[in-house]
Amino acid sequence: MFQSKLFTKSKKESPADELSRNAQLLIRAGYIYKEMAGAYAYLPLGLRVISKIKSIISEEMDAIGGQEILMTALQRKELWEVTDRWNDENVDVWFKSELKGGQKVGLGWSHEEPVSEMMKQYIHSYKDLPLYVYQFQTKFRNELRSKSGILRGREFVMKDMYSYCKDADQHNVFYKSVIDAYINVFNRVGLSDYVYITSASGGAFTEFSHEFQAISEAGEDTIYVDKSKKVAVNDEVYNEKTLKDLGLNEKDLEKVTSIEVGNIFDFGKMKSEQLGLSFTKEDGNSEYVHLGSYGIGVTRLMGTIVELFNDEKGIIWPDSVAPFKVHLIGLNLDNADVLKKVNDAYDKFQKAGIEVLFDDREMSAGGKFADSDLIGVPYRVVVSAKTGDKVEVKRRGESESALVSLDNLISDIK
RNA sequence: CGGGGUGUGGCGCAGUUGGUAGCGCGCAUCGUUUGGGACGAUGAGGCCAGAGGUUCAAGUCCUCUCACCCCGACCA
Numbered sequence: 001m002f003q004s005k006l007f008t009k010s011k012k013e014s015p016a017d018e019l020s021r022n023a024q025l026l027i028r029a030g031y032i033y034k035e036m037a038g039a040y041a042y043l044p045l046g047l048r049v050i051s052k053i054k055s056i057i058s059e060e061m062d063a064i065g066g067q068e069i070l071m072t073a074l075q076r077k078e079l080w081e082v083t084d085r086w087n088d089e090n091v092d093v094w095f096k097s098e099l100k101g102g103q104k105v106g107l108g109w110s111h112e113e114p115v116s117e118m119m120k121q122y123i124h125s126y127k128d129l130p131l132y133v134y135q136f137q138t139k140f141r142n143e144l145r146s147k148s149g150i151l152r153g154r155e156f157v158m159k160d161m162y163s164y165c166k167d168a169d170q171h172n173v174f175y176k177s178v179i180d181a182y183i184n185v186f187n188r189v190g191l192s193d194y195v196y197i198t199s200a201s202g203g204a205f206t207e208f209s210h211e212f213q214a215i216s217e218a219g220e221d222t223i224y225v226d227k228s229k230k231v232a233v234n235d236e237v238y239n240e241k242t243l244k245d246l247g248l249n250e251k252d253l254e255k256v257t258s259i260e261v262g263n264i265f266d267f268g269k270m271k272s273e274q275l276g277l278s279f280t281k282e283d284g285n286s287e288y289v290h291l292g293s294y295g296i297g298v299t300r301l302m303g304t305i306v307e308l309f310n311d312e313k314g315i316i317w318p319d320s321v322a323p324f325k326v327h328l329i330g331l332n333l334d335n336a337d338v339l340k341k342v343n344d345a346y347d348k349f350q351k352a353g354i355e356v357l358f359d360d361r362e363m364s365a366g367g368k369f370a371d372s373d374l375i376g377v378p379y380r381v382v383v384s385a386k387t388g389d390k391v392e393v394k395r396r397g398e399s400e401s402a403l404v405s406l407d408n409l410i411s412d413i414k
Numbered sequence: 415c416g417g418g419g420u421g422u423g424g425c426g427c428a429g430u431u432g433g434u435a436g437c438g439c440g441c442a443u444c445g446u447u448u449g450g451g452a453c454g455a456u457g458a459g460g461c462c463a464g465a466g467g468u469u470c471a472a473g474u475c476c477u478c479u480c481a482c483c484c485c486g487a488c489c490a
Contacts, residue, residue, distance in 0.1 A: 012439065012451070013426045017482050037482065085490085092488075110490085144415065144488060152489085203490060220489085265490080293490095331449065366450035373450090384449065392449095 001044075001324070003359045006030070008043050010371045020218065022303040023149025025315050029374045031323075038146025038154035040299075045375065048323035049302055050157065054136055056188045056320065057159050057296060060181040064174070066134045066161055071111050071118075073138060077104035079113050083274045093141035107140035112267065112293055115162045116275050123289060125280050126166045130174060134161035136298060148218055150303040151259060157299045163292040166279065168268075171290040175266060178294050182212055182262050189301065190318025194308055195261065196225050199246055200234035202266070207245070208237065212262035212296075218307040219259035226252045259304045260297075267291040309397075315376030316397040324357040325413060327377035329368050331384035333360065342383035345391060345406055352410045372396075379413065 008030030018024050018034070026032045031046035042050055058068065080086040086106070088094060095107040108114070115133060123129065139158045146154050161178070165171040179197060186195040194215050199208040213223050213232055222235035226248055233242055233253070243250060272278065272288040281287050302321075309316040319325065326349055330342035342358075349356040357377060359368050365384075372380050373396065382392040382401075393409055394401035404412075 009440085010451095011425065016420080016426065019483065034482095091490080141489085145486095147484085201490085209490090329449095334448085364448060364450085364452055366448095366452080368451090369449075370451045382449080386449070 001357050003357055004361045006044060006357075008045065010374050018149060020147075020149035020151065020303075020307075021310060022151065022218070022306040025306055025310055025374070026150070026303075029315060029376070032150065038143060038152070040150055040153065042299075045323045046302075049317070049321055050298060052321040052323075053189060053298055053301055054159070057136075057185055057298070060185050060188075061132075061134045061159070061161060064132070064177045064181045065130075066132045069115075069133050069135050071108070071114055071135055071137060073108045073140065075106045075108045075114055077106065079117055080106065083113055083271060085113070093143060095140045095142050108137065109139055109141045110293075111135070111137065111160055112162065112271060112291070113275065116164075116271060116277050116289075116291065119164060119289070120275070120277050123164060123277065123279050126282055129279060129289065130163060130165040130170050132161060132163045132174065134159060134294075148220070148303070150299050151218060151307075152220070153299065156297060159296045159298055161294040163294070164277075165290040165292070166281070166287070167290055171266065171292055175264065175292055178264055178292075179210065182264065182294075182296070185296065186212060186214075186261065189305060189321050190309065191261075191305070196223070196230060196232040196258075198223050198232040198234050198258075199237060199242065200263075201236050206266045206268070209263065209265045211260050211264075213258035214261050214304050214308065215256050216259050216304060216307050217257050218304075219257045221258045221260050222255065223258050224253040224255050227254065228252065232258075259300070259307070261301050261304055262294075262296045264294040265292065267293055310376075311397070313370070314374030317376045317378060319378045322376070322378050324355045324377045326354055326356040326379045326381050327359065327372045327375065328356050329359045329372060329380060329382045331365050331368070331382060333362065335385055338383065338385050341389075345381070345383055348406060348410060352414060354410065354413055379409075381409065 010030055011028045014024040015027050018027060026046065027034065029045065030043055031049065033041040033043055035041055077086050085091045093109050096104065098104050136157060136159050138155060140155055143152065143154050146152055163171065163174050165174060186192065191214055195212050198211040198213045200211045202208040211234060213221060215225065223232040224238055225232040233246065233248065269288040269290055271291050277289045278286050279289060305318065305321060306315055309318065328342065328346055328349065330338070332338045346356060346358045359372070376396055378396055380394045380396060387403060390403045391406050391409060392401050392403055
C-alpha cells in the first residue's frame with residue numbers, strides 16, 4: 001500500500017481526552033477514530049490488525065471443530081425473558097429499543113439465548129452432538145462507565161463460541177480442547193509471556209470458570225499468578241479452599257493487575273432446560289443439551305497488545321498481528337535512480353506476498369522515521385542514495401540496522 | 415450512579431482586575447532544504463460546548479444543560 005494514498009495521518013500530540021496508552025498511540029498513528037466515549041471506528045491500519053487477530057482465532061477455532069456463523073445484533077425481548085435476563089436488574093448493560101410496531105428489542109450483549117434458541121431447529125438426536133459454533137460479533141453493552149480506550153467499550157468486537165454436548169463428559173473433552181486452542185491464540189498473537197489461565201467464579205453449575213488474563217497495569221482485574229505453573233487465581237475466588245483445590249501454594253503466588261482477554265464457561269444444562277433445548281438419547285429418552293460458552297474480546301486483545309508492546313516512540317507490533325510486515329521507506333525520491341530502486345523493491349515485496357507499506361511521500365527523513373516508529377511495523381526497510389545496491393533493514397524495537405541485499409531479506413522474511 | 419477535573423481554529427494549548435481572541439503543530443502557495451518530526455516568506459481557518467441570566471460591555475461573573483477524562487461503585 002502506498003502511504004501517500006492512506007487517508008489517515010499521524011499526529012505528533014496525543015488527544016487530550018485519552019489518557020490510556022492504547023488509545024493515545026492507536027489514535028495518533030491513525031489506527032482508530034473515536035466516535036464517542038466507548039465507541040471507536042477502525043481505520044485501514046486498525047482493520048488490518050483486527051483481521052489478523054480474527055484469522056488467528058478462526059484457524060484455532062476451526063481446528064477444534066468450530067463452525068463460523070453470524071447471528072443478528074437485534075434480539076427479541078421474549079427470548080431473554082425466558083431466562084429472566086431481560087430485566088435490567090439482572091442484566092444492567094442492555095441497549096433497548098423498539099420497532100415501529102412497538103415490539104421491544106435489544107442490541108446483543110451476548111448470544112447464548114439466541115444461538116441456543118436457533119439450535120432447537122437443528123439439534124434433535126445425540127447423533128447431532130457435539131457441535132460447536134462461533135462468530136465474530138459487534139457486542140453492545142451499555143456500561144455505566146467505559147474506560148481505558150478500546151479495553152472497555154460500549155461497542156466492541158468479540159469472538160464468541162458456543163458448544164452443545166450430550167453430557168458432561170463430552171463437554172469436558174471439548175472444554176479442555178478450547179483451553180489449548182485459546183492458549184495457542186494468545187501465544188500466536190505474541191502474548192505467551194503475559195497470559196495466564198485463571199480460575200474464576202464459576203456461577204451456578206461449576207466451581208470455577210476459566211479466564212485468560214494478560215498481566216498489565218492497564219487492566220482492571222486482580223489475580224494471583226504462579227509463574228512456574230503458568231496458572232493464576234482471580235481475586236474473586238482467592239481463598240484457602242481454592243488454593244487447596246487447585247493445588248497451589250500461597251508462597252508461590254504473586255499478586256498482579258491484569259486484563260481479561262478471554263473467558264470460558266460451563267453452563268451445564270441450566271439454559272437448555274430454560275429454553276427447552278433437548279435431544280433424544282441412544283435409549284430413546286429425552287435429555288437437555290450441555291452448553292458451554294467461550295469468549296475472546298477481539299478489540300480488547302488488540303488494545304492489550306498495544307499496552308504491552310510499545311515504547312516512547314510508538315507501537316511495536318508482534319509480527320503475527322502487524323498491519324504490514326514491512327515498512328518500506330524511500331528517501332531521496334527526487335533521484336531517479338533511487339526512485340526506480342525503491343519502486344522495484346516495492347514490487348518485489350508485493351510479488352513475494354509480503355505485506356508492505358510504502359512510504360512514498362515527499363517528506364523529511366526524520367518525519368518518515370518518526371511515523372514508522374509510531375505505526376510500529378516489524379521491519380523497516382530504507383532505500384536511499386546511501387544504500388547503493390542494498391537496502392537498510394531495522395527491526396522495530398531494535399536500534400541496530402544492517403545493509404543487506406533485497407533478495408536475501410525477502411527470503412529471510414518469508 | 416457518587417466524587418474530582420476539562421471544554422477556546424483540524425490537533426495541542428495560552429488568554430491578567432470583564433473592554434468583540436492569540437501561540438505552537440497541522441493546512442495552502444512560493445523559494446531554499448533532504449538520514450531522526452528542516453527553514454524563510456505569505457495566507458486561509460474561531461457563534462470561545464449549548465441555553466438562560468448579570469452588565470453600557472462576557473471567553474472571563476452567575477444558573478442550568480450537554481460532552482469528554484480520571485477515581486470509586488458496577489462488570490454472569
